[in-house]
Amino acid sequence: xxxxxxxxxxxIAILAAISLILSTSSFPAGAxxxxxxxxxxxxxxxxxxxxxxxxxxxxxxxxxxDRDRNFTMDGSWPGLFGSGHGSWNRNSDGSSVNVTFFRLLxxxxxxNEATGALNATFNGxxxxxxxxxxxxxxxxxxxxxxxxxxxxxxxxxxxxxxxLNATRxxxxxxx
Numbered sequence: 001x002x003x004x005x006x007x008x009x010x011x012i013a014i015l016a017a018i019s020l021i022l023s024t025s026s027f028p029a030g031a032x033x034x035x036x037x038x039x040x041x042x043x044x045x046x047x048x049x050x051x052x053x054x055x056x057x058x059x060x061x062x063x064x065x066d067r068d069r070n071f072t073m074d075g076s077w078p079g080l081f082g083s084g085h086g087s088w089n090r091n092s093d094g095s096s097v098n099v100t101f102f103r104l105l106x107x108x109x110x111x112n113e114a115t116g117a118l119n120a121t122f123n124g125x126x127x128x129x130x131x132x133x134x135x136x137x138x139x140x141x142x143x144x145x146x147x148x149x150x151x152x153x154x155x156x157x158x159x160x161x162x163x164l165n166a167t168r169x170x171x172x173x174x175x
Contacts, residue, residue, distance in 0.1 A: 041138035045169035066105040097132040
């Protein structure tokens with residue numbers, strides 16, 4: 001009986017030590033580069049201005065980068081696009097962030113001023129690839145992008161390039 005108790009206690013101690021080692025080790029998926037919160041400076045919410053090299057009007061967007069390297073966005077063409085979803089990662093030297101995301105395209109069959117598109121049908125996919133550089137203070141980023149427009153059967157319809165300029169969305173106290 002005495003030896004069973006020692007074996008049980010030893011097993012518990014070994015499991016606790018393994019758990020402690022696993023919880024304090026650095027996993028490769030962890031974010032690189034840190035700010036005062038111990039996170040990659042790209043993590044958070046951003047207000048983005050998207051400009052086009054071909055001269056069409058700027059588009060406003062909201063981007064969110066999370067710690068698990070997921071990316072979500074929404075932009076200012078209501079009724080035509082779904083939200084954007086993708087992934088991000090630091091490039092190999094850590095100086096910039098690479099992001100790839102997709103948006104679904106829709107063609108509205110009727111519209112309503114109050115709610116936007118109704119009865120929209122799937123019309124293809126936008127794929128955006130970008131390289132972003134966060135400012136030293138972590139409050140802005142700039143970047144270049146390549147947008148590829150695919151039809152519903154995955155054929156390339158068009159491409160566009162341009163710039164991204166963003167400022168961090170900061171928490172503001174309620175007045």
